[in-house]
Amino acid sequence: MEQKIIDLLKRSGLSITDSRKKILESFFQENSALAHADIELHVGTDFDRVTIYRTLQTFVDKGIIHTIPTPDNAVLYALCKDSCSAGHHHDNHVHFICDNCNKTFCLEHVVVPAVKMPTGFNASQIDMVVSGICNFCNNVS
Secondary structure (H helix, E strand, O other): OHHHHHHHHHHOOOOOOHHHHHHHHHHHHOOOOEEHHHHHHHHOOOOOHHHHHHHHHHHHHOOOEEEEEOOOOOEEEEEOOOOOEOOEOOOOEEEEEEOOOOOEEEEEEEEOOOOOOOOOOOOOOOOOEEEEOOHHHHHHO
């Protein structure tokens, strides 16, 4: 996994630092989106909150991760697919929030439908969030 992380940082034109490697490791180990607090727990006391926040923002800017809004106006982060690049996110997929485990999943195969905007309105981003019970929780019962 470390080589995959190093390759991703190089491809994005970023320096390879311990904080960047450790934060990216969090995303590769988890199958759902992460909150800032989740990442803090993963990296422990190795890096302060500001370093984590700046690293996350750099990853968003470089097209490595994307943001997901939550019902309580917080932000979650998830890995982008290879089609994203600096300043050009192509994450027009649905996000799913499980009512049971509260994890958020990217459903890459479910595309956000086109929205016809009224004259004079220009959408810059469209987010679609669906809630329910995820396949992991459904299989536990």
